[in-house]
Amino acid sequence: MAGGDDLKLLGAWASPFVTRVKIALALKGLSFEYVEEDLRNKSELLLASNPVQKKVPVLIHNGKPICESHIILQYIDEAFSGTGPSLLPTEPHDRAVARFWATYIDDKSMRGKTEEEKTEGIKKTLGAVETLEGALRDCSKGEGLFFGGDSMGLIDVSLGSLLSWLKATEVMSGAKIFDPIKTPLLAAWIERFSEFDVAKAALPDVDRLVEFSKKMKQAAAAAAAAASEN
16 A cells, blocks of 8 residues: 555445455455444444445545445545556446446345345346356456456456355345356356455355344334334
């Protein structure tokens, strides 16, 4: 890191979007201070740094906050262009393609509070996974190593940050999201990505996420029951 640079990351351990920034910072070889936020009791620093959304992640670089994970990743790539590998390709069209697929991944990420919404979310994710198999083939020029070619890039970090949650979803739902028969390139990509030290260090434990999800579900059910009694 260039002398005098001070990086602080405000995050929450279970957030895949925070994981995304951790992986990107590690890939670039940047040291940073990590601050775990209690999202039920948000710190004054978080509220002041992201007053509009009041969400993590927030990267603070020399006292200046940057919000939204993809914006943070692109900022890191530009602000530290001479440090570590580039997250985005140099050719403008390839950069646009990388941004498109990174946005696609987030748009297709599973969301939903009710069981019906979650079931629908899994269906959409399964469809998206098959689409991403083709994207991996195209972006890697047929080699299937990484979306960024022979090294990790923006798309790899964007999808890779979701792996623990996707595996936790498989445990909880019984659905097989990544099928080695239907999506062999992605299955191989997952093994390759997961073996990187930066991924091992940043990705949250799947069993811990399963327990976390169960507790969140129980808390939501209890809150709904209490509301219905009033």
